[in-house]
Amino acid sequence: RIGQPLFARTTRSVSLTEAGQALVATAEPALQDIAERMERIRGIKGRPAGLLRINVSHVAVPMAVTPVVTAMAERYPDVTVEIF
Numbered sequence: 001r002i003g004q005p006l007f008a009r010t011t012r013s014v015s016l017t018e019a020g021q022a023l024v025a026t027a028e029p030a031l032q033d034i035a036e037r038m039e040r041i042r043g044i045k046g047r048p049a050g051l052l053r054i055n056v057s058h059v060a061v062p063m064a065v066t067p068v069v070t071a072m073a074e075r076y077p078d079v080t081v082e083i084f
Contacts, residue, residue, distance in 0.1 A: 049078035056083060 006020035016024065056065055061083060069081050 044078075047078060048076045051080045051082065053082045053084070 002019065002023070004019040005017050006023060008015050008017050054065065054069075065083060069083070072079065073081065
């Protein structure tokens with residue numbers, strides 16, 4: 001409860017009171033921040049993430065696995081690769 005009216009109402013219109021304007025000015029940056037964070041979360045959804053374990057011969061690691069894992073790490077930074 002704020003304890004003050006936020007809207008001035010008449011039979012023909014509704015407008016913000018001084019307290020309502022102050023609340024909007026204070027809340028607007030926070031609401032914008034929330035909207036931006038939600039947009040980032042929507043962008044993350046669907047991106048590969050997690051742990052990928054690869055069991056491979058130590059001979060193949062330098063020639064075949066390292067270039068692929070390096071490229072994958074750049075493309076999918078939320079994937080952790082363990083080679084053993």
